[in-house]
Amino acid sequence: MTSSGCSAPISEQERGAFAELSQETLALTRRLFLQLIRRPSTLIAGVLQPLIWLILFGALFANAPDGLLPGGMSYGRFLGAGVIVFTAFSGALNAGLPVMFDREFGFLNRLLVAPLRSRSSIVLASVIYITAISLLQSLAIMLTAALLGYGWPGAAGLLLVMVTLLLLVFAVTALSLGLAFALPGHIELIAVIFVTNLPLLFASTALAPLSFMPSWLGWLAALNPLTFAIEPIRAAYRGPLDLSAVLFEAPYGDVSGFACLSVLVVLTIGLFLLIRPLLNRKLS
């Protein structure tokens, strides 16, 4: 060390931008995980709720007439993909809540008076945290689904599941963080989450196929981003992977696996660009 004794402020020493960025991001992420470990109820509820969906909904429609589902799939297997996506989606939708509480309690100010290399670390820490939680929850559901006899995707399928979930989680986390900085308080944020959550689930192909829906709902479901995440995962469970195959027949035309992933990529990039000005306004 070239410092002139122990009283020299370490912070004035020249350190690389990357080292500083990772130090602050890691510290902020560690805080979120410490909160989770000491207050695990959100995680437990986050895993239990989809499991209940899977078991109850699976049982409710276990006797659905043959031919309802494409390819004579069992309802439980059909539902699995929907519940996985819905879990990741609602988890990511809540990503803004901790940030909102930090704003309200003034903890964010503690971060803002610190000489952060980039205030994006605050956003990045949330994204890392939510992504990890979502993947963990999804894995728990996939294991349960496998135990219930609803199958398990192959190695390539698993990769597709992860990529799809990551894209969806990034997009929705961006949306939620944007809301956390745009809305006046947590009451409003919770209201938005509440109003968004279930309608998006029902207006997607999570619980029933497009062919089963009245045409207006079919249109909604065919435009719903959740559908674009559910169908690739469903395909991953169906067997040999072919991204160029048609995954669902939307009223506006057939949609392939590539098309689904492209839509998710565009959505993610679009949302990050959309929230940038919001974050900049509050964070710089």
Added chain:
Amino acid sequence: MALIELRQLNKSYGSVIALRDLNLSVQEGCLFGFLGPNGAGKTTTLRILATLLSPDSGDVQVAGLNALENPRAVRRALGYVAQEVAIDKILTGRELMRLQGDLYHMLPRDRDARIADLVERLGMSDWIDRRCGTYSGGMRRRLDLATGLLHRPRLLVLDEPTVGLDIESRAAIWDLLRRLVSQGTSVLLSSHYLEEVEALADRMAIIDGGTVIAEGSPDDLKRRLGGDRVTLRVREFSDEDESQRVQQLLNGVEGVIQVVVNRAQGHSLNLVIENDAVVDRLRGRLADAEIPVFALAQSRPSLDDVYLQATGRTLMDAELAVAGQRDVKQERRQSM
């Protein structure tokens, strides 16, 4: 060169004007007291210094750096302890300090050594590894002070550091601040406690209505005010008539500047006199009129008098006056 240089700061929250053409200059190495009633603009000024808020117009220099153009360098130089203690209840004090150290990019070994040192100095070792949610107000304040000092800032900015604290915690914080200044850290603290500023500050400014109305050392300000104070009681409890008779009698004495009947304190008389010699003349006049003297006390002007002189009202009156005018919603939105 001054450590802090604020020039012509203006800031409004909606239609409420928080700062108007505020100027302030603070030299390195001193403990500067920023005195004013609630709502005078103290917190707004400090938030601008801490780069949490931008002024509508004006210039902010800290340690020779323009805070508006180079906020990151200013954040490094400055430790800010806000009025509302923002802690994470789930973390322990030590974890919170580690987080803080990482946000200031301290090397882990230096960070942990510095934490250990501060824990020791602030007497926090018994509870630093307990969760912050269990802390009392005084413990939280001390923790907050420790986090503000962690990265060894040149300047520590404290917003009302002892408000609502027990006497023991207040004494501990005063003690620490004095030691810091003697070791070379500059401290700027806002307060609406006169005695706090009087006890701690080398230099001070009085802020009222968003602008600095008086500046100097506490002694300077008192000296500038001039005159001694005399408190006189002719009986332990006089009635109003008697006090007013004595008031008229003493008004005529040479060297008496002002006589006020203090209704709140048993109709005692508060006098402002030119110098010591006047006291003898007062005693003589009272003896001639055969008026007894239960108590007569002479004192130098207090900061309270300075404040009264500068603003034309007491600190308490000023607080009552602004209490109804604040746009709390607007301020809150700004603070988020």
